Amino acid sequence: MHHRYVDTDADPHNSTRGFFYSHMGWLVVRKHPEILKRCKFIDLSDLYENPVLQFQKKYKIPFIGTMCFLMPTIVPIYFWNESFNVAWHLCILRYAVNLHATFTINSFAHLWGYRPYDKSIQPVQNEFVSLVSMGEGFHNFHHVYPWDYRAGELGNNMLNLTTLFIDLFAKIGWAYDLKTVPKDLVDKRARRTGDGTDLWGRKLEDANEF
Numbered sequence: 001m002h003h004r005y006v007d008t009d010a011d012p013h014n015s016t017r018g019f020f021y022s023h024m025g026w027l028v029v030r031k032h033p034e035i036l037k038r039c040k041f042i043d044l045s046d047l048y049e050n051p052v053l054q055f056q057k058k059y060k061i062p063f064i065g066t067m068c069f070l071m072p073t074i075v076p077i078y079f080w081n082e083s084f085n086v087a088w089h090l091c092i093l094r095y096a097v098n099l100h101a102t103f104t105i106n107s108f109a110h111l112w113g114y115r116p117y118d119k120s121i122q123p124v125q126n127e128f129v130s131l132v133s134m135g136e137g138f139h140n141f142h143h144v145y146p147w148d149y150r151a152g153e154l155g156n157n158m159l160n161l162t163t164l165f166i167d168l169f170a171k172i173g174w175a176y177d178l179k180t181v182p183k184d185l186v187d188k189r190a191r192r193t194g195d196g197t198d199l200w201g202r203k204l205e206d207a208n209e210f
Helices: 019-023 033-041 051-058 060-080 084-103 127-133 139-144 161-171 183-193
Strands: none
Touching: 051 060, 060 084, 084 127
């Protein structure tokens, strides 16, 4: 839904409705009628047929309870004699920080940044988002080339740890059929529809001096 109808009323976290809505407000209001209307036409059969995803869906409540709250609280209490009060509140703080880091992809990365690949769309490149979300801040690239598993032109560097993680799993055969976009195609598209900056936000003529 988000990619097909990005920043329209059919987008669950439409950034044109403001920062708060795109960041977390969309979670606490009723879905826009356009979302309910359009979601009926999204084919999710491949997800429903995936046994791993269906296993996760079936047992999501015990998984969340155990891995997100129980284990992070019990481990410090048991291994280094932390108090329950400190362990529990740090667990909740970690969870809240993680949520907001994820939410920045829908808010910051659609509002503040530059558009080296397509200046006509809302998604932007935002290094802060890449830092806190481990690589999801190269969002202008991601929306222009959603099939590129790297979610950014740079690949697996320190601002894109998610790609590094996928690459490690590819080496042991757990990730496969990884698709990327040829660099010459990226360069041509950037010069044709971009805002005149490189992937770091520098003007292309300035970047060529380095």
